[in-house]
Amino acid sequence: MNINKEVKFKEEIDIIDKLPSKFKEDMRDLLGSEYDDFIDSYNDEKTSSIRLNTLKMNQDDFEKLNLFEINLAEDKIKWANEGYYISLDKRPSMNPLFDAGLYYIQEPSAMSVVGQSEIDMGDYILDMCASPGGKSTYILSKLNNSGFLVSNEFNKSRLKALGENLEKFGAINSLITNMSSKELLKFFKGYFDKIFIDAPCSGQGMFRKDEYAIEDWSEDKVDQCCSIQEELMTDAYYMLKDQGTIIYSTCTFTKSENEEIVNNFLCKFKNTELISMDRIWPHKEKGEGHFCAKIKKLNTNDNMDEEFMNKNNKKKNKPCDYKCKEFEEFSSKFLKDDYSKFIKKKYKFIDRSGLLYIFPKEIEVEDMPKTLRKGLLLGKILKNRFEPAHSFAMILNKNKVKNYIDFKYDDENISRYLSGQSIATNASRSWTLVCVNGIGLGWAKESNGQLKNKYPKGLRKNI
Numbered sequence: 001m002n003i004n005k006e007v008k009f010k011e012e013i014d015i016i017d018k019l020p021s022k023f024k025e026d027m028r029d030l031l032g033s034e035y036d037d038f039i040d041s042y043n044d045e046k047t048s049s050i051r052l053n054t055l056k057m058n059q060d061d062f063e064k065l066n067l068f069e070i071n072l073a074e075d076k077i078k079w080a081n082e083g084y085y086i087s088l089d090k091r092p093s094m095n096p097l098f099d100a101g102l103y104y105i106q107e108p109s110a111m112s113v114v115g116q117s118e119i120d121m122g123d124y125i126l127d128m129c130a131s132p133g134g135k136s137t138y139i140l141s142k143l144n145n146s147g148f149l150v151s152n153e154f155n156k157s158r159l160k161a162l163g164e165n166l167e168k169f170g171a172i173n174s175l176i177t178n179m180s181s182k183e184l185l186k187f188f189k190g191y192f193d194k195i196f197i198d199a200p201c202s203g204q205g206m207f208r209k210d211e212y213a214i215e216d217w218s219e220d221k222v223d224q225c226c227s228i229q230e231e232l233m234t235d236a237y238y239m240l241k242d243q244g245t246i247i248y249s250t251c252t253f254t255k256s257e258n259e260e261i262v263n264n265f266l267c268k269f270k271n272t273e274l275i276s277m278d279r280i281w282p283h284k285e286k287g288e289g290h291f292c293a294k295i296k297k298l299n300t301n302d303n304m305d306e307e308f309m310n311k312n313n314k315k316k317n318k319p320c321d322y323k324c325k326e327f328e329e330f331s332s333k334f335l336k337d338d339y340s341k342f343i344k345k346k347y348k349f350i351d352r353s354g355l356l357y358i359f360p361k362e363i364e365v366e367d368m369p370k371t372l373r374k375g376l377l378l379g380k381i382l383k384n385r386f387e388p389a390h391s392f393a394m395i396l397n398k399n400k401v402k403n404y405i406d407f408k409y410d411d412e413n414i415s416r417y418l419s420g421q422s423i424a425t426n427a428s429r430s431w432t433l434v435c436v437n438g439i440g441l442g443w444a445k446e447s448n449g450q451l452k453n454k455y456p457k458g459l460r461k462n463i
């Protein structure tokens with residue numbers, strides 16, 4: 001055995017030794033004769049995978065790009081149409097297409113939850129435990145800018161990552177909230193077609209990938225998680241429309257956090273029906289452990305919250321009379337006419353202290369507290385001019401603007417741009433969209449044959 005192999009073998013033995021004995025006991029009970037295969041899977045090679053954002057590129061074009069030498073015959077993830085296994089040495093976060101939001105790096109089993117859920121155009125969806133945004137970004141791709149997604153994250157310190165990931169994905173019809181499920185219920189009684197609860201759990205499915213998950217695990221933690229999970233499920237029931245679906249998932253193995261939560265819920269609410277209950281096991285599939293159950297709410301006739309819905313209906317289809325002169329000027333100079341018309345037709349414009357947002361016309365969220373992102377920030381209204389925001393660039397591509405410069409992902413100009421440098425051109429067109437393979441990556445202002453870099457300082461990086 002060479003030295004590297006010997007070290008790896010020792011690490012694997014160590015991990016198996018470190019697994020909590022109560023966990024091993026439970027797994028033996030749960031898996032019976034499969035237990036040894038399950039434990040052996042701790043020695044399997046780890047997986048790496050990405051998921052395409054179909055808001056930015058269609059699947060045929062993506063597959064033709066041949067990024068990361070994906071072998072289409074073997075590397076497509078069977079439970080997520082937009083997901084691909086890639087080899088571990090590919091470093092997908094170092095490709096500028098990642099910064100342009102073309103794909104999300106996500107554990108393959110975690111993709112199954114949205115991958116195997118039916119999302120209908122126009123659905124109103126709540127992602128109750130959303131950060132860092134794996135499920136939310138997938139839902140947004142599938143909604144294709146129709147309907148509405150509320151991405152809620154209870155833990156304030158996890159909001160930043162969620163905000164950045166949703167911004168990168170370039171969807172307009174989303175709202176980020178920072179509430180408990182009880183607070184959400186005050187605003188959204190009987191409101192959603194689908195509610196995803198990717199519940200906080202004791203994380204046994206992460207033991208293979210993350211040793212800290214082993215240290216952090218305890219029986220007390222399982223009990224704490226169970227009581228949170230029950231509360232989230234109950235509040236979700238009341239936020240769901242009749243005929244709506246709860247999609248409950250965890251990355252843990254114990255029955256108490258999975259089947260028992262679901263069965264208790266079905267007993268508590270008689271007018272519900274189990275649609276499916278599935279597990280992904282690491283010794284059977286290429287991915288970590290995952291549990292997912294889908295439950296339908298049948299008719300209750302006590303549906304919508306009267307007050308909330310009256311307020312919403314009153315505003316529905318009300319013409320949006322707000323016009324921002326500075327944005328009008330900007331859009332006539334820099335946006336293609338048909339795209340500019342499309343935005344005005346579909347969205348309302350909201351000026352919040354000089355910051356201009358767009359939001360779907362039919363949705364009213366103005367009075368809602370604890371929201372991070374109420375619609376999409378287009379930019380700042382300054383004295384007689386409009387300055388576009390980075391989030392605006394993230395919904396654009398070269399076909400939507402009059403001025404752009406487009407580089408291939410491996411062009412060295414793209415590395416220069418991402419690191420904050422200026423780029424020499426021979427023109428002076430003012431606001432210009434910098435694109436990578438046609439997809440908006442950020443803004444630059446072109447004058448005297450130079451593109452002055454407007455890529456946000458906090459996002460700059462060397463690749």
Ligand SMILES: C[S@@+](CC[C@H](N)C(=O)[O-])C[C@H]1O[C@@H](n2cnc3c(N)ncnc32)[C@H](O)[C@@H]1O
Nearest residue numbers: 129130131132133134135154155198199200228
């Ligand atoms: C499994 S993670 C969610 C992962 C996310 N859905 C994704 O796909 O990227 C669970 C989330 O639940 C949040 N959480 C913790 N306690 C919570 C509570 N009491 N109510 C709602 N969410 C909670 C955690 O902060 C964490 O972000």
